[in-house]
């Protein structure tokens with residue numbers, strides 16, 4: 344009964360968005376009828392920040408331009424939803440051959456895989472997918488030899504596990520320009536390119552923005568990125584996530600209200616079977632969601648995704 348009530352509440356709340364839209368350019372206020380035990384039915388106002396900047400308004404070297412750190416944004420929190428704009432309809436393939444994706448953005452072996460793995464042979468040329476300026480070009484823990492390029496819409500692309508770095512920090516690059524050779528450096532099992540996309544330190548699911556088929560298409564020149572596309576826990580590294588692009592602020596705000604997946608931290612004595620029973624999930628669904636086998640050993644502290 345409680346869930347039916349909240350579903351109705353959610354629906355009613357969603358109807359109030361439009362009226363609030365014009366007065367607040369940087370946020371959306373949503374009036375959400377809700378029920379509090381001690382107060383009865385009340386209207387709660389929820390404010391959702393909208394961060395929106397046109398590519399031409401961004402001076403890409405003005406904010407956290409640090410050439411010594413792979414991620415200089417560890418002390419900041421980027422708010423979503425966020426609007427991203429592109430000036431092109433295609434990107435340059437980072438590798439000079441058909442892209443074979445060997446692992447996707449998503450939950451993998453109990454951890455977040457925050458990029459997409461593309462197969463290559465050590466020594467293959469790797470190029471920048473979009474024009475921009477090299478922000479970081481050196482060895483980074485786990486990532487091996489790494490190049491980070493900041494693009495003119497604020498997006499950064501990271502190219503990891505390179506065998507050779509062919510650029511320096513502050514080099515200006517055009518789309519498709521050589522940045523280094525693919526390899527197997529850092530924490531890598533076999534030669535591949537680990538490609539990450541991020542905005543102010545928050546990784547974004549690459550397949551939400553780009554089509555990784557031979558078309559090399561940018562899915563939309565204007566798109567809203569919601570939390571769903573910035574957290575690996577919403578996705579499975581072995582599965583293709585269905586992309587439904589969000590192109591308006593209203594849709595972005597509504598999507599931001601959706602329920603977040605629950606994470607469970609493995610305790611001493613836990614088994615996959617017991618966790619699945621306690622959380623009303625079948626064992627096979629728990630394993631599938633987390634891309635693990637039923638026989639996989641659990642580690643204390645490991646995080647499991649319970650709902651998707």
Ligand SMILES: [Zn+2]
Pocket residue numbers: 446456458459460536537538
């Ligand atoms: Zn990877």
